Amino acid sequence: MTASTVAPRLKQKQIAQLISLGKRLDGRGLTDYREIHVETGIIERAEGSARVLLGKTEVMVGIKIEVGEPFSDVPNEGVLTVNAELVPLASPTFEAGPPDENSIELARVVDRGIRESKAIDMEKLCLVPGKKAFVVFVDVYVLNHDGNLIDASAMASLAALLNTKLFNYKLENEEVKIKPGYTQLPMRNHPIAVTFAKIKDKLIADPSLEEEQVMDARLTITVEKDGKICAIQKGESGYFTIEQILEAAKTAQEKAEDLRKVVVKG
Amino acid sequence: MSQKTLEKLINKDGIRADGRKLDELRPAKIEVGILSNADGSAYIEQGKNKILAAVYGPREVHPRHLALPDRALLRCRYHMAPFSVEERKSPAPSRREMELSKVIREALDPSVFLEYYPRTSIDVFTEVLQADGGTRCASITAASLALADAGIPMRDLVVACAAGKVEGRLVLDLDDAEDKVGEADVPLAFMPNLNAVTLLQMDGMLTTDEFEQVVNLAMNGCKQLYVLQKETLKAKYVTVKEEETEE
Amino acid sequence: MPIFYENRQIVTPGDLLAEGNYMAGDNTYKEGDKIYAARVGLFNYDDRNLYVVALKAFYIPSVGDLVIGKVVEVSLGGWVLDIRAPYLAMLRASDALDRPFNPQRDDLPSIFDVGDLILSKVIDYDRTRDPLLTVREPGLGKIARGQVTEITPTKIPRVIGRKGSMISMLKRETGCQITVGQNGLIMVNGKTPEDERLAIMAIRKIEQEAHTSGLTDRVGEMIRKEKGGVENVSEDT
Numbered sequence: 001m002t003a004s005t006v007a008p009r010l011k012q013k014q015i016a017q018l019i020s021l022g023k024r025l026d027g028r029g030l031t032d033y034r035e036i037h038v039e040t041g042i043i044e045r046a047e048g049s050a051r052v053l054l055g056k057t058e059v060m061v062g063i064k065i066e067v068g069e070p071f072s073d074v075p076n077e078g079v080l081t082v083n084a085e086l087v088p089l090a091s092p093t094f095e096a097g098p099p100d101e102n103s104i105e106l107a108r109v110v111d112r113g114i115r116e117s118k119a120i121d122m123e124k125l126c127l128v129p130g131k132k133a134f135v136v137f138v139d140v141y142v143l144n145h146d147g148n149l150i151d152a153s154a155m156a157s158l159a160a161l162l163n164t165k166l167f168n169y170k171l172e173n174e175e176v177k178i179k180p181g182y183t184q185l186p187m188r189n190h191p192i193a194v195t196f197a198k199i200k201d202k203l204i205a206d207p208s209l210e211e212e213q214v215m216d217a218r219l220t221i222t223v224e225k226d227g228k229i230c231a232i233q234k235g236e237s238g239y240f241t242i243e244q245i246l247e248a249a250k251t252a253q254e255k256a257e258d259l260r261k262v263v264v265k266g
Numbered sequence: 267m268s269q270k271t272l273e274k275l276i277n278k279d280g281i282r283a284d285g286r287k288l289d290e291l292r293p294a295k296i297e298v299g300i301l302s303n304a305d306g307s308a309y310i311e312q313g314k315n316k317i318l319a320a321v322y323g324p325r326e327v328h329p330r331h332l333a334l335p336d337r338a339l340l341r342c343r344y345h346m347a348p349f350s351v352e353e354r355k356s357p358a359p360s361r362r363e364m365e366l367s368k369v370i371r372e373a374l375d376p377s378v379f380l381e382y383y384p385r386t387s388i389d390v391f392t393e394v395l396q397a398d399g400g401t402r403c404a405s406i407t408a409a410s411l412a413l414a415d416a417g418i419p420m421r422d423l424v425v426a427c428a429a430g431k432v433e434g435r436l437v438l439d440l441d442d443a444e445d446k447v448g449e450a451d452v453p454l455a456f457m458p459n460l461n462a463v464t465l466l467q468m469d470g471m472l473t474t475d476e477f478e479q480v481v482n483l484a485m486n487g488c489k490q491l492y493v494l495q496k497e498t499l500k501a502k503y504v505t506v507k508e509e510e511t512e513e
Numbered sequence: 514m515p516i517f518y519e520n521r522q523i524v525t526p527g528d529l530l531a532e533g534n535y536m537a538g539d540n541t542y543k544e545g546d547k548i549y550a551a552r553v554g555l556f557n558y559d560d561r562n563l564y565v566v567a568l569k570a571f572y573i574p575s576v577g578d579l580v581i582g583k584v585v586e587v588s589l590g591g592w593v594l595d596i597r598a599p600y601l602a603m604l605r606a607s608d609a610l611d612r613p614f615n616p617q618r619d620d621l622p623s624i625f626d627v628g629d630l631i632l633s634k635v636i637d638y639d640r641t642r643d644p645l646l647t648v649r650e651p652g653l654g655k656i657a658r659g660q661v662t663e664i665t666p667t668k669i670p671r672v673i674g675r676k677g678s679m680i681s682m683l684k685r686e687t688g689c690q691i692t693v694g695q696n697g698l699i700m701v702n703g704k705t706p707e708d709e710r711l712a713i714m715a716i717r718k719i720e721q722e723a724h725t726s727g728l729t730d731r732v733g734e735m736i737r738k739e740k741g742g743v744e745n746v747s748e749d750t
Contacts, residue, residue: 062349
């Protein structure tokens with residue numbers, strides 16, 4: 001139906017009132033995540049794939065591996081490229097067309113988490129230094145938007161990468177010849193993104209779509225497996241105080257551990 | 267990225283590479299109502315094809331100047347995910363996707379009572395998550411269910427299937443490997459209760475006799491998929507009838 | 514003159530319901546002397562009138578309907594509302610002011626602003642125009658308190674019940690003021706948020722079990738049990 005993204009004022013008041021009492025519309029605690037389901041290997045044709053359900057938000061990630069040229073400034077490493085599509089069927093607010101600032105930001109935040117945590121052992125993807133390397137395409141496909149696309153996309157990307165197989169090969173005069181068999185994509189880290197929304201000066205984790213429509217600002221903190229922070233992104237026009245940021249960082253570390261268990265085992 | 271050595275796709279007993287007989291459909295399963303935002307949705311798996319269809323509407327048209335005064339505007343977008351094919355595909359729409367978007371729209375158009383909702387748009391989206399030949403047909407089969415799931419009044423469901431010629435034999439429901447080496451591929455979409463063909467295309471070469479046989483093969487495939495479509499719609503509500511009989 | 518389906522049988526679009534001298538009722542259409550289903554639903558016939566009770570259908574405005582809409586735009590001379598229909602609805606400034614609109618004096622957003630929920634009535638609608646609303650009757654206007662919940666419009670009659678039996682029971686048991694919009698939105702205004710929660714829980718149950726019988730009694734029982742709270746738990750374990 002003709003829908004709009006403006007949350008009714010009455011509901012905004014309701015959400016804000018509940019949050020000042022430490023509660024949320026769906027009964028969750030301020031830092032609780034919705035139910036998470038992770039499935040891997042669903043697209044057999046892709047080298048790796050995963051599908052994550054975070055509440056009703058649904059994101060699918062497909063990994064394709066190709067042989068290409070390394071970047072000239074890092075000739076001994078493979079290439080990682082992350083792309084996100086907010087396809088129109090996922091939300092009445094998504095339009096067909098080239099990536100807009102939201103899908104680009106989503107892709108770059110997911111990319112940052114993987115790249116900065118050195119999640120993929122990029123040196124092992126080098127085939128012929130300076131000339132040939134594996135290119136890892138991470139394609140994030142949002143299928144249903146019910147809030148917190150960043151965390152769902154980051155989890156799906158990690159699950160898909162852990163599911164990814166590289167074909168075996170041998171080099172003949174710098175030509176890559178494919179051999180039968182596969183090896184797992186060499187992974188060294190498991191970055192997890194934890195996103196908070198600020199509503200009425202309180203921080204809530206894993207905002208639903210309704211909560212996002214009401215939030216003043218958004219903060220994503222990506223934590224790698226040893227608890228170090230490897231990426232941060234503040235979004236929306238509002239602001240955070242230093243205290244809120246430090247509190248968020250601490251909560252993110254705890255939450256990341258729980259979320260990682262769901263992704264890495266599943 | 268692997269290269270298969272050229273083998274025959276159909277053996278001398280008429281059994282295909284995936285074990286099917288010449289006139290056999292790939293196994294298929296369909297679900298409806300799986301996306302919470304879309305007004306209607308359906309998901310189909312047919313062989314290795316995995317396709318998601320969703321409908322938004324009837325709703326106000328954006329941009330406004332495209333609105334039609336006497337009927338709804340039916341719009342359709344067929345799109346493939348970058349990871350859906352062997353070699354990664356750029357997410358930007360290709361010429362093939364644009365042509366398929368058009369023919370899919372034209373296959374669905376006659377089935378919807380567009381004249382009931384002037385000045386609105388009905389937007390149909392199909393996303394191919396994994397492709398293995400015959401995606402335009404599977405997209406139509408799913409999109410039609412998504413329209414029904416959205417509660418949009420329709421004259422009939424639209425069902426689609428392809429048939430063609432591979433290695434000299436006339437076959438039903440070609441997969442990607444068969445389509446690549448085959449002599450002809452004929453996708454067909456059909457409204458069974460009204461006996462109306464709403465999509466028909468052909469690549470390749472066939473005699474008129476062969477063409478007639480291929481069309482009949484495709485129709486048979488369509489009839490089987492139509493049964494599955496109806497079962498899928500009914501399955502959602504079968505509990506209603508069960509509870510009724512308790513009264 | 515055959516009818517091909519039984520009463521209460523599930524039909525899908527395109528199913529040939531009957532052939533002959535019948536009338537094509539709701540959610541069916543006629544071609545020649547054949548009558549087909551147009552939506553998924555339960556087939557019914559009433560003498561010569563064949564119709565389908567659609568299991569899913571969106572709201573189409575009808576003059577006289579009470580609807581709850583959300584203001585999505587303040588425009589020149591009025592407001593545009595989302596009433597969960599294929600069309601956006603209009604509310605004229607002169608209607609809300611009950612006098613001609615004076616752009617110099619009257620500040621529209623201070624009356625109704627984007628995001629406000631308005632209880633209104635449809636006063637005009639046809640194929641050539643978007644629905645027109647009014648707030649001039651008593652009880653209509655901005656919803657300032659309480660909660661608004663949504664259900665599929667086809668289940669609204671069940672929330673009201675035969676001769677209003679269901680809605681009277683809900684009001685009685687929860688002590689809430691409940692106003693039902695024909696477009697699937699329901700306003701619940703209680704003395705406490707807890708009362709409102711009970712009412713909304715009851716509405717959800719009605720939506721799930723709309724097609725069953727004895728629902729009014731079961732919903733009433735559920736509310737009473739929830740209200741009873743701790744004392745009742747030990748009773749039914």
